[in-house]
Amino acid sequence: MGKPIKIRAKMKGDIAEVKALMPHEMEAGFRRDPATNERVPAHYITDVVAQHNGDVVFTAYWGPAVSKNPFVSFSFLGAAVGDTINVHWRDNKGDSSAIEAVFK
């Protein structure tokens, strides 16, 4: 399992706003280990999916150029205070993490 996602879900009037921070090294695969001079293999999140009421409301496809410990924010309509949002990610090594949050 990947490290747990930190998430904040907030209603701003009609707009449901989600902010998520995903602790992950996001290794691009271009860097060499200074000690061994070996190339550090790429390891990064490739997909992020968010679901509300069984509906996919947001999908992110990422390359290695997304910063370490990625932060993402997105918004959608049709949610209410007390509703649940699910966020999942998976990376190029098949690792994954998921979290649930309730809109405030």
Next chain:
Amino acid sequence: MKIDRRFFIRKVMAVGVLLAVPRILFAARPDKAFAATDGDQAMASLFGETPAASDRVVLKIPEIAENGAVVPVTISTDLENVESISVVVANNPTPLAASFALGPRSVANVSVRIKMGESSQVLAIVKADGKLYSASKDVKVTIGGCGG
């Protein structure tokens, strides 16, 4: 020792649910566009054409990025029926940084933080109602962010 049958069934079902969920969730990532080593190539692979500049796409990014490892980007638009929002950093080794797929309930306003290896033009591309719109900015990077 006898294994309780109910307990066994519950365990098997719990594992089954854990394994089944992620596979349904993830749709097809445009792997070919992410592998492209040229910005135009990435866009051609993603959209099949080059987007036209539009002032309805708002790209917020610092003009001078002190640290190329963490450059905050926000893209928004007042266009309707937005299908996707993508970020391309022309001078990065693989220029396509991120592509966001939106749905009918989405508000077209997305923020993310990206890495920039060197100063470069950054493009935001919005696909709305099947049409492509873009905005671009030149960003000067003081310290590169590809871990050199």
